[in-house]
Amino acid sequence: MANKSNLSDCFNILNKNGLKWYVEQYAIPASLNHVLPAKDTAIYPFVPGKIGVYTRMFDYFNYRLPLTKFLIEVCHFELACRGLNSDPDLNVFRAFYKLNRSGSRYTFEVRKKNECCYS
Structure with missing residues (x-):
């Protein structure tokens, strides 16, 4: 299957x-x-x-083409995980990206190197 x-x-x-x-x-x-x-x-x-x-x-998922920056970031993360022979994991995703509000929309931005992902 x-x-x-x-x-x-x-x-x-x-x-x-x-x-x-x-x-x-x-x-x-x-x-x-x-x-x-x-x-x-x-x-x-x-x-x-x-x-x-x-x-x-x-x-x-209301997917649209051309791709948005948001979807490209998510796809990049999944490809990086698969390249490391690992399944994508939300906790690992949070270590690299953080949620960011951009006007009335939400997107992800790359987390700074020493920035904590949990409060």
């Missing part, structure tokens, strides 16, 4: 009409050169020059 820890078992199930619907529904810019992978193409190992996107992210 495919899960977030076993990406080599996650395959494309979207067809051309489904891709067209997502591109139109979520206003994905054509400049991103979206490509529908073959049905037997796993999301991992990653295709050089491409970013694999789960359509459920649009529905459940």
Whole structure:
């Protein structure tokens, strides 16, 4: 069974009409050169020059393209954890990033080296 820890078992199930619907529904810019992978193409190992996107992210997390700085920071953290053969962990995330209010939105900023992550 495919899960977030076993990406080599996650395959494309979207067809051309489904891709067209997502591109139109979520206003994905054509400049991103979206490509529908073959049905037997796993999301991992990653295709050089491409970013694999789960359509459920649009529905459940209000995911939008182009990516926001917030999402890039979260993805960077996950990739760093996976590069160290570790699952992402919220406590470790808090050691590197802190929540920051920016107007009516929230984002993360890099925590200073000697700044405590708990009060």
